Amino acid sequence: MFKEYLKIAIKNLRTRQLRSWLTIFGIVIGVFLIMSLLSLSQGLKATVLNQLKAVGTDIVMIMPGNISDIMTTIVGNIQLSEEDLNVIKKTPGVEAVLPNVYKGEIVKYQNTSKTAILAGMDLRNALNVYIEDMGMKIATGRWPVPGKREVIVGSLVPTDVFPGMKTNTTINIKGKQFEIVGVLKSRGSKQDDSMIGLDLDIFRSITGERQGAPQAIAKIAAGYSVDQVSKDIKANLETQAKRQAGHGGESAYLVLTSDAMSGIVDNIMGIIQVVVFAFGSIAVLVGGIGIMNTMYTSVRERTREIGILKAVGAKNSTIVLIFLIESGIIGLIGGLGGMIPGLGLAKLIQAFGQVHPVFYIEASVTPGIILFGLLFSFGVGCLSGFFPARQAAKLKPVEALRRYE
Amino acid sequence: MVADSVIKLENVWKIYQFDKVELAVLKGVTLDISRGSFVVILGPSGSGKSTLLNMLGCLDLPSKGRVLLDGRDISKMSEDDLAQARGKKIGFVFQQFNLLQNLNALENVMLPMIFQGKSETERKKRAESLLASLGLQDRILHRPAELSGGEQQRIAIARSLSNNPEIIVADEPTGNLDSTTGQKIMEILINLHKDEKKTIVVVTHDPAIADYSSQVVHIRDGEIATNHLNAEKVLWDK
Secondary structure: OHHHHHHHHHHHHHHOHHHHHHHHHHHHHHHHHHHHHHHHHHHHHHHHHHHHHHOOOOEEEEEEOOHHHHHHHHHOOOOEOHHHHHHHHHOOOEEEEEEEEEEEEEEEEOOEEEEEEEEEEOHHHHHHHHHHOOOOOEEEEOOOOOOOOEEEEOOOHHHHHOOOOOOOOEEEEOOEEEEEEEEEOOOOOHHHHOOEEEEHHHHHHHHOOOOOEOEEEEEEOOOOOHHHHHHHHHHHHHHHHHHOHHHOOOOOEEEEEHHHHHHHHHHHHHHHHHHHHHHHHHHHHHHHHHHHHHHHHHHHHOHHHHHHHHHOOOOHHHHHHHHHHHHHHHHHHHHHHHHHHHHHHHHHHHHHHHHOOOOOOOOOOOHHHHHHHHHHHHHHHHHHHHHHHHHHHHOOHHHHHHOOO | OOOOEEEEEEEEEEEEEEOOEEEEEEEEEEEEEEOOOEEEEEOOOOOOHHHHHHHHOOOOOOOEEEEEEOOEEHHHOOHHHHHHHHHHHEEEEOOOOOOOOOOOHHHHHHHHHHHOOOOHHHHHHHHHHHHHHOOOOOOOOOOHHHOOHHHHHHHHHHHHHOOOOOEEEEEOOOOOOOHHHHHHHHHHHHHHHHHHOOEEEEEOOOHHHHOOOOEEEEEEOOEEEEEEEOOOOOOOOO
């Protein structure tokens, strides 16, 4: 019988085509928003978590500042001092400390100049950490020799940043010639793959940033508990900060294990997704109210028709079902109509990100997201149709028939 | 013929409440519609005849008293059971035809059978033969708006017959038709009574119809004024 009710419902929708399409359009807008934003934030989350996965579990990241106030650290340009780095190095269980330093500089290759991210790498002491724990693998060439003017570049540099760049040629940074000796394999993020790596000492001498680092990475020696050592690092840093408190203020440090980092990313992305979803939902809610409005109007207009249906033997549940099918169809078509351009836009943004190295964002289009979008819009349709449908079913046949137009 | 009743009204009252004013539209009506009878209900407007017909059609519930459909008190049935019973046992013919405008003739006739769970092939076969028997074989795919009043009313009659009901309740079936067409519609109803032994209840203004009937009920001010059982007087075979 469901097939018959479906036919009746579709006929009813087609009788009021303009109104049906306008109502559907309301849902399209909401679902379009949700789908595009959700797939982008989902993709962003997947990208970041993937990058973190490349980082070994015996790695901790150290930042000055407070976890509840990360923006202050980033915006306020608070740095780890050289003493801080020493304290970390001396903490038992720490095998190596890598200051994480980078700076944008104008780089000239042949006739083109571009701003590229330079990264200072402690190749002398911690080359194995970069290879084993930071996921940096050579694709072609070799690692730079410490102390020599040699650079290694990310996988996107010879393709996107300076197309056609070859190893054993030179680039010019701040008037000095460097030889390109190797290209890294992709590490899965646009930023990482676009950087130019050079020896830490040379980095410092050409950028003029001689001291400290915004962050540092410590490798924990085998046989030590990562959690325990990271607690020790934090404690040591804070004791040292207090000892120096002569020149003011408390100092807080953030020591993150890779697990904790994944957790934070997960959290932040989770919040972003909730917010995105909440805003999108408001749009869908408005669409849902549109459906409700349309269905109530429809119930009023079709009062007589409902009376006829009841007179010829339709049960209340049948009336409810017919109306729910109608609103469900509106929701479903709206969902479909919003999803296709929504996911299309997300893919477009992804494609745009691949052309322009400014931002790299992946759109995640999974069967899960598609199914969710369809179920969600169908659900909104049914839910908004429920009250009008119940009102229709409650009509007494004799009263419904009495309304002559 | 043993007069077993299809529908029986026992001291039925219908009272409408407007704020503090009560309006009794039916005042203790007792009426027995026996199987195979042709009952005509006559009465001026406002006399309560439509309300009476709604009671007989089980479209409305009494405020007081009992309405028995095949011996079952309809006030004690659930709404769904009542809808089901109504769809199966009662066929309606209305003054305004009351066809669904967005369904064609065939679909309109098939509709009551959907609610009785009949299969599609069965529905189609029955609807087509009903429409053909009423001379509408060329109109089955037309929508009501494309048809004349007489044609629409014939579709409505076909619809009322779709579940092979025991009783047909017609509320001024000729009220919206010219007299020639109206007469044809009445002839169809009379033939249904004669040939198919259907029980038929008709509300009408038209006193000519009363001549065909086996029972004439006059209603005035919500009460039955006269109830003539004149079956013996009427010669069906002219």
